[in-house]
Amino acid sequence: MDSLRAFEDEPDFGSPSDEEDAIEAPPEIGVDERRMHVRAYNYWVSLLDGRPYPSIRDLNPSDLGDFGPHSVLLDFSGDGDDPAVAWLGNALRTECGLIGDIRRISDVPKRSLLSRLTDHYLQIIANRAPIGFEAEFVSQLGQNTMYRGILMPFSSTGDTIDFIYGVINWKEIADSAVIADIAREAERALAAGVPSVEASPVWADGPNAEPPSLLHGTDEPEEAAVFDPDAGLADRLCAARESAEAARGADSRSRASLYRALGLAYAFARAAEVDVQGYRELLEDSGLKAQARAPMTPVVKLVFGADYDKARLTEFAAALSWARREDIAIDGLRAYLETFEGGLKGVVQAERRARRPEPKPDRNEAIREALRNAPAFARVAMDTSEEFVLILARRETGGVVSLLGPLADPALTERAIRKAAA
Incomplete structure (x- = not known):
């Protein structure tokens, strides 16, 4: 079976994947096989430029020597039910044994590696995001094949998915019968015993050379x-x-x-x-x-x-x-x-x-400290619990100022304090 997931939803350690009844989950493909679809995904991200989907005008599979030969481009702009095959890489074409033209999805041979890509295009339209998948299947040539791929949406308008670009990598693996034969041969060899080998000179790169030790005190x-x-x-x-x-x-x-x-x-x-x-x-x-x-x-x-x-x-x-x-x-x-x-x-x-950056010094506290030490012009008795009070005064004749009383406005007082330090 295929294991499907949106590309941003990589499971954490040990997360089980959904399985169908009587079908084993596919084995994970190694790092080398997976790197191609990771590079393809990174390339897709590099084309976003703040848009929901990359523009199809920015994609030219023939220039992508890394994974272009392993890719296919589907065009939905003309027929959403049977999209056109706008590009098919040579490596993928050769693997599938294709000779004639593949113009539409309906032309893709069943049980071909290409069909493993095109069979998933509806999921990407539903998810509206890149979809990664991996599985093991028996091709139309009877070869057991392990593959891993990705489908990525593109748009000609900026907000509608009308193109899908897929990249897939694969490798052939031995079937269960071959593995069983190898296991039986190994058992017979072990049962027969290993003949002794006469001592011979050991060359640094010869068959009897011991591998260099890399342990340096560690058991792993x-x-x-x-x-x-x-x-x-x-x-x-x-x-x-x-x-x-x-x-x-x-x-x-x-x-x-x-x-x-x-x-x-x-x-x-x-x-x-x-x-x-x-x-x-x-x-x-x-x-x-x-x-x-x-x-x-x-x-x-x-x-x-x-x-x-x-x-x-x-x-x-x-x-x-x-x-x-x-x-x-x-x-x-x-x-x-x-x-x-x-x-x-x-x-x-x-x-x-x-x-975290060091907290900035409290400038208001520094201003207050300066006002605490500032000289006073006059002192009057006044009932207040605030440390700093904004007082309204009236100018009289003869250079006299009459204090009318405090202004109970904390915000105005704070602005006056900051203004006093300017």
Whole structure:
């Protein structure tokens, strides 16, 4: 079955998806397969320019070498019931074995990969927002295929959806019979035993060479790769993403798995400070930009996915910013989160407090203090409970002023106080 969702509604860790009876939920596709539709979504967002939908005039699939060959453009402007196929990428056409022209949705072969895109166009019109989907199916060629895609609305008028642009990526996977055969062969091999091998010289790159140790005192393989001082930036990002995927799928919303993922994300962020060019290239590959005012936001989008829940991404970025503010060691954030009062939430609150600007001095209080010390022209007895009183006076002949009494107007008094300090 297909798993459908609006792109802004990414489930949190461990959130179950709806399933149909007697149909298993499709397995998640790995990071590499998912990146194409994330880049497509980021591209769609970049075209919005404050509008409900991007203009179709800004879209030219033939210029999108990254995902244009994996895409299709549907035109509803002429026939909403059977929209025209305005563009079909070569990679998608080849995968579906298409030879002739595909002019309309009604021409799309059933059980083709293209049909997995076009079958969802009504959902996007109903949701009026990008729709992401993923599934596993048997193609018309009998090949078990796993795919992940996205449909995005476009408009020629600015407020009506009359075009839909879809991008899809896929990979072939072994069917259950092949997997079962492999399992049986493995069992027979294990039962027969492994013959002993005579000792032979070990070359650094030979078949008997032992893999280099990356552990450096940690029991977690992904942490080992990240905390190895010689690990490359891409390796660190890969390990952080794998940990984030594990945390996302944790059955019990494991706090430990989330803290591990954040620790690896922080280690990647610290490494990116050194390998500036490598970090810039990773951002460009993912369609992201560095942010001077929020430097950790692109980091968490790289690790957890740009389509992840925005509120959670904001919290994760705040936690990484606090760790950098406190100059926590590259491998120390996980333990820090475990011991900090309130855990992740406590760290996020601490960072938000640190970001608040210093309160401005109370200028009115400074004015009042100056008036308290100002010399008095005269003193008269008057019954009042206010510290400062605005008094109405009348000028008499001979340079005499008669005091008529106080004015009970707090707002007018405040303005007079401020005026006195000018």
